[in-house]
Every structure is written in structure tokens, then in C-alpha cells.
Amino acid sequence: MATQVTSKTPVTANTDEPVQNKHSFGFWLREYGWRHLVGVVVVIYALVPIIYIISASLNPGGTLTGSNQLFQKIDFENYQRLGGTRFWHWMGNSLVIAISVSVGTVLMAAAAAYAFSRFRFTGRRVGLTSLLIIQMFPQMLAFVAIFLLLLNLGDVVPILGVNSTLALIAVYLGGALGVNTFLLYGFFNTIPKELDEAAKIDGLSHGQIYWQIILRLAAPILSVVALLSFISTFGEFVIARVVLQQEENWTVAIGLYSWVASRLDANWGQFAAGAIIASIPILLLFLFLQKYIVGGLTAGAVKG
Structure with missing residues (x-):
């Protein structure tokens, strides 16, 4: 009785889509990078007001408009004034x-x-x-x-x-x-x-x-x-x-x-210094x- 031998040839899928390289920057950006970008944006959004109020607390002028240029003046006078209040x-x-x-x-x-x-x-x-x-x-x-x-x-x-x-x-x-x-x-x-x-x-x-x-x-x-x-x-x-x-x-x-x-007597520098200490x-x-x-x-x- 003759035995028929059949050969099984592996069938490969013929696709035109390119294989993605997992080590490429595009793959990393689509899979993981956007999460890091969102995290960085959120951190910056949260840190900006904190940095601004720290700069205002170190500004001896006592005004917020004078603190627009961050850390232009660094003085601990506002913190020293807290002892007299x-x-x-x-x-x-x-x-x-x-x-x-x-x-x-x-x-x-x-x-x-x-x-x-x-x-x-x-x-x-x-x-x-x-x-x-x-x-x-x-x-x-x-x-x-x-x-x-x-x-x-x-x-x-x-x-x-x-x-x-x-x-x-x-x-x-x-x-x-x-x-x-x-x-x-x-x-x-x-x-x-x-x-x-x-x-x-x-x-x-x-x-x-x-x-x-x-x-x-x-x-x-x-x-x-x-x-x-x-x-x-x-x-x-x-x-x-x-x-x-x-x-x-x-x-x-x-x-x-x-x-x-009071808008006339407002001391925002002293307020910022007290707010920072109160948050500790x-x-x-x-x-x-x-x-x-x-x-x-x-x-x-x-x-x-």
C-alpha cells in the first residue's frame, strides 16, 4: 500500500504594512512619550505659581508687579518682618x-x-x-x-x-x-x-x-x-x-x-512669605x- 507524503509549506502572510521598529523614536512617542509630555506640562503648570510666589516673598518691594521678573531681587526682609506681627x-x-x-x-x-x-x-x-x-x-x-x-x-x-x-x-x-x-x-x-x-x-x-x-x-x-x-x-x-x-x-x-x-496698604511680599511658611x-x-x-x-x- 503506497503511502502518500505531503509536504507542508509554511504560509507567510503577504502584507504591505512595514514592521514597526520598537526602538524607533516614533514608536516610543506614540506608546509612551505622550504620557511623559503630559506629565511635564502638568508639573510646569503647577510649579509656575509656586515659583512666582517664592519670588514675590523675596522681593523687598512688597508688590506683585515688581515680581514679574523672577528673582530679580533676593532679600529675606519679608520673612524678618513676620517676627514683628x-x-x-x-x-x-x-x-x-x-x-x-x-x-x-x-x-x-x-x-x-x-x-x-x-x-x-x-x-x-x-x-x-x-x-x-x-x-x-x-x-x-x-x-x-x-x-x-x-x-x-x-x-x-x-x-x-x-x-x-x-x-x-x-x-x-x-x-x-x-x-x-x-x-x-x-x-x-x-x-x-x-x-x-x-x-x-x-x-x-x-x-x-x-x-x-x-x-x-x-x-x-x-x-x-x-x-x-x-x-x-x-x-x-x-x-x-x-x-x-x-x-x-x-x-x-x-x-x-x-x-x-486694603488695596492701599497691601503688602503682597509679606503675604507671600507668610503663605509659604504656612504651607510647610x-x-x-x-x-x-x-x-x-x-x-x-x-x-x-x-x-x-
Whole structure:
């Protein structure tokens, strides 16, 4: 019986398209280069105002028009003048308020989120819905109502009236409670409830479970909440300007604004110097804790 041998000839595709060289500049530009170009443009766009305000802070003239030529004059006179003002006192007030709000926000929001996540009680769903609706409205829309409320409350409890730092902290805490509670609520839902049950078998109470287990596991998201609360509170101006009226109680944002509020006596050089120094705490804190931001926010963005 004859065996027929067939030869298989490889078929090559006959295409007229030229083969792209992966080492060519055109290929690199289409695949990767445009991303670098976009990144460079964004960095330049962000650095231009920073460089300009640094140049203005080193200009002894005190005007922004005199700073159009960057670093034409370099003098630290504006920084030296800060020692003769209340700037450092305002910085201290801002730090006290921001740190207090950060710590208070973490404690209050974590406790509320743990209750919504672990307990089933009457009004739970209504409470979550109310927080969701309330946080849709910016806090500054209610600054007139806040002023009138503090004005009347000061007649009964002076420490919580207008021009009180404690009153301003309470206002900030109320505004930050809703969004941070939802953020922590989503994160707590990702923690298995079996841990709670195992801890109860070992004899731990709800308080011990909360402080010794839940909060330790939620350390990344708690750091994010504290960081965002500090940043948003440290430079807030509208509500702080309404509540705080005496100069000794001002925050750094109000104090810097007072230097340029009058067009005739505006000292933009001193304002720029103070703004640069005021940005240092936020910059250092952000650089130190930025690794927690993406991980904490994505972990908290879980539907409960």
C-alpha cells in the first residue's frame, strides 16, 4: 500500500504594512512619550505659581508687579518682618484648631461608623440616609445660620459663642462627621465579622473589640481621615472669618487676608512669605502620609 507524503509549506502572510521598529523614536512617542509630555506640562503648570510666589516673598518691594521678573531681587526682609506681627500666634491657633478637629473627627466618625456597621438598631437606615443627604450640601452655605446660632448660644454658654475657638472646632466637627462616617463605614464593612465573634468567645466586650481590634485594623483609613481633616481645616477661611472676630483669635488664613484686604496698604511680599511658611506643615504632613491616601480611600470606597 503506497503511502502518500505531503509536504507542508509554511504560509507567510503577504502584507504591505512595514514592521514597526520598537526602538524607533516614533514608536516610543506614540506608546509612551505622550504620557511623559503630559506629565511635564502638568508639573510646569503647577510649579509656575509656586515659583512666582517664592519670588514675590523675596522681593523687598512688597508688590506683585515688581515680581514679574523672577528673582530679580533676593532679600529675606519679608520673612524678618513676620517676627514683628502676630503671624506665629495665628499659626499656633491654626495648628491647635486643625489638630483638635483631626483627632475629634477620627474619634467621632470611627465610633459612629462602627455602630452603623456592626449593630442593627431602630433608625439605622434613616440615620445613614440622613448623613448621605446632609453631606451633599457644602458647609459654607449655612454660615449665616451658624453665626446666628452661635450668637444666641453665646448668651447662654459664652465659651460656645461667637469669637470662640472651641465653637469653631465644634462647627468643623459637625461638618466633617457625615462624609468621614461614610468613609469609615465602608472600611469597617470589609473587616470580617468573624473576628468579632471570635473575640466575643474569648470574653471580650464590644468596647474591647472596638479599641483593641477594629481600630488597629483600620489604622490606614484613620490616618487618611486625620490627614484630610487637618488639610481642610488648617486653611479654611469663610467660616473662620465669620466666627472669629478678634485679632488674637484669628487663624493664619484670616491673618494673611488682613494684610492684603486694603488695596492701599497691601503688602503682597509679606503675604507671600507668610503663605509659604504656612504651607510647610501641610506639605510635610502630606508627604509623610501620602502612602496611606490611595490605599485608605480605595479600601473605604466599598458598598456596605
